[in-house]
């Protein structure tokens with residue numbers, strides 16, 4: 001693996017225990033790709049989807065702090081000027097042309113933010129699942145999608161969000177035409193449940209593209 005030495009530009013909380021880490025230099029990538037990140041290449045490395053746009057001046061990832069995890073407690077303590085290491089961006093979770101639904105839970109929103117910021121939001125609907133109202137990071141940016149941006153909140157209610165889990169929303173909502181693709185990103189549980197639900201509702205397997213955070 002080729003490691004690039006990077007400088008942290010900013011590390012900030014965007015929700016309880018969720019951090020946004022921005023670093024440079026910008027390495028060329030396609031929206032939807034990921035990088036390995038390490039504090040020290042010989043030690044623990046983990047994968048993170050890029051949340052920044054292809055033309056942003058720096059690269060951004062978002063991560064959940066796992067209190068007893070190996071890497072994220074160290075990442076959470078980084079500050080501007082710290083050194084980290086990034087792999088060359090890779091992965092094939094690309095937004096292909098054509099209409100699609102983007103479906104994410106938690107930090108699985110990252111590749112879709114990258115796609116939106118890279119100008120790939122046309123003909124797309126974004127469905128984001130989270131437990132609390134504060135779980136909908138970047139909602140101010142996604143509001144540019146109008147009624148094609150749906151937040152499914154499982155543990156709090158508010159007029160701006162659908163009350164319930166993302167899978168309940170998908171079960172109750174008419175699905176679009178057969179030309180639509182479905183991009184799923186998040187936990188294995190969400191991806192498997194959503195994939196099975198879509199298939200049971202007549203979506204063909206080939207139309208479903210998944211990125212699992214494990």
Ligand SMILES: Cc1cc2nc3c(=O)[nH]c(=O)nc-3n(C[C@H](O)[C@H](O)[C@H](O)COP(=O)(O)OP(=O)(O)OC[C@H]3O[C@@H](n4cnc5c(N)ncnc54)[C@H](O)[C@@H]3O)c2cc1C
Pocket residue numbers: 034044046047048049050061062063064066067068069070071072073107108110211212213214
């Ligand atoms: C393609 C891909 C993209 C990803 N993108 C993102 C992203 O954009 N944002 C994001 O937040 N995450 C993402 N992830 C997940 C990320 O790579 C890390 O797995 C995550 O950040 C946890 O790393 P960690 O080293 O802090 O925790 P780990 O050390 O990996 O531990 C994870 C959890 O498992 C528990 N654990 C560890 N070892 C054991 C054990 N032996 N027994 C029981 N429990 C144990 C820990 O307590 C912790 O809660 C992605 C994963 C993949 C595969």
